[in-house]
Structure formats: structure tokens, C-alpha cells
């Protein structure tokens with residue numbers, strides 16, 4: 001092969017590499033603009049608690065469909081895990097999300113509780129790279145919702161744990177609360193919710209409109225946070241139960257207690273450590289959707 005042919009070959013290879021790079025960059029850009037919307041529940045799974053009047057699966061689907069329209073209008077590529085009242089198993093939802101590398105996963109839910117007074121907006125994330133997305137969505141939703149701020153929580157829900165992309169699960173209020181259920185039944189309000197979630201996905205920051213409810217500041221049901229912020233709910237260990245054995249121990253004489261106090265202190269701290277690790281594992285293994 002002479003010099004000219006070699007130079008021409010190099011030039012062609014270089015051009016080929018440039019084209020491949022341009023295609024990869026365009027694909028990556030398209031993927032980062034892909035949003036997988038996951039309307040919670042569906043089909044036989046109504047969501048919420050037994051006897052709940054307003055169906056979570058229908059409210060979640062409606063907000064998700066509105067969110068889809070808003071995002072598509074802004075040039076996003078949107079994939080829905082369900083677009084009708086059908087049951088989609090959790091592993092299928094994660095598989096759909098994982099088939100779009102670099103996509104953003106947003107699961108839309110409404111909350112429920114046995115206590116009618118429970119109210120507010122909660123947003124969940126699991127992966128550390130999702131905390132900003134969670135904060136943006138949460139603060140935008142709290143800003144338009146006529147209810148309290150229950151905070152950003154880190155929890156190992158199945159769809160968040162098994163999705164390889166950044167992902168968030170937003171609880172748009174309690175359908176078991178008569179006031180919030182009335183709002184949820186209003187299409188204008190559901191449109192506002194969709195627009196607020198869209199602003200969060202687009203990275204629009206919102207100030208904390210309402211301070212975190214003091215009762216929500218710390219919880220045994222969340223994992224340790226990977227981000228700091230005044231509305232990130234802190235994880236605390238479940239208080240230790242007093243067993244019969246320890247109550248028998250308390251009846252022992254003061255002298256005996258003093259003797260073994262240092263030994264007990266070290267063993268109880270070990271026990272506390274074990275308890276808190278157990279809680280973390282237990283919460284991480286939570287398969288409940290919400």
C-alpha cells in the first residue's frame with residue numbers, strides 16, 4: 001500500500017469515527033430527553049386502602065396522561081408504563097424503564113391512610129443521583145398543592161430500586177382525606193399537578209413553599225438520606241422494646257448492676273447497631289408500591 005492510499009484510508013477511518021461519535025451523541029441526547037411515566041397501580045389493583053372511595057389508579061393515570069401531554073409539548077419523548085386501566089406487574093414497569101438508557105423515571109401515585117386526617121405531599125427516591133430530581137418535583141408540587149409538606153423521603157420501593165435510571169415516586173396527596181380527595185377529583189387541579197411535576201422534571205427549581213411538617217422531620221420508615229435539605233426527612237432507628245429479660249435485670253441489686261454496667265453498655269450499643277442495620281435491610285426489602 002503506497003503513502004497516498006494509506007493517507008486516504010486514515011482519512012476515511014477518521015470520518016467514520018466522527019459520524020459514529022455524532023450518532024452516539026445524538027442518541028445520548030435523545031435518551032436524556034426520554035421520560036418514562038409510570039401511573040401507579042391499574043386493573044385489579046386499585047391502590048390505596050380497602051373501601052377507599054376515590055380510586056388511586058384512575059387519578060394516577062389521569063395526572064400521568066396530562067403530564068405526558070405537557071412534556072411532549074415541550075419536546076420530550078415520553079414512554080408510559082401503562083396508558084389505560086390495566087395491571088402491569090412491578091418487574092415489567094422496571095424493565096420498561098430500563099430499556100431506555102439514560103431516561104428519567106417518574107412514578108405517579110396518590111397517598112392513603114386509615115386516618116382521614118392524614119394529608120400532604122410526599123416524594124420518594126432511592127438512587128443517590130435522583131435526590132435533585134426528587135427535590136425539584138417535590139418543591140414544585142408542594143408550591144401548588146393546598147396541603148402540607150411531608151417531605152422528601154428515601155425508600156427502597158421496588159420500581160425505584162430496580163430501575164437503573166434516575167427515578168422518583170411522587171405521592172400527590174391523600175385520597176382518604178376528604179379535602180384532598182375533593183381537590184384530586186377536580187380536573188383543573190390535576191392539570192396543575194401535571195404541570196408542576198413537568199416543571200420539576202425540566203429542572204425548574206422552586207423554593208420551599210411550606211416548611212416541612214415537624215411531625216415528618218424524622219421517620220423510622222425511611223433510609224438514610226444521600227442529600228441534605230430542610231425538607232429531606234431524616235431516618236431514625238425504631239425505639240428498642242423493653243424485654244422481660246431486661247425488666248428482670250432491672251430488679252437486680254444496685255451493686256451487681258454497677259459491676260456489669262460497662263459490659264452492658266458495650267453489648268447494648270452492639271445491639272442498637274444490629275437493630276438499626278436490620279431496619280435498613282427491612283426497609284430496602286420493601287416490595288410495597290405505596
Ligand SMILES: [Zn+2]
Pocket residue numbers: 040041047048056109110289290
Ligand atoms: Zn400508590
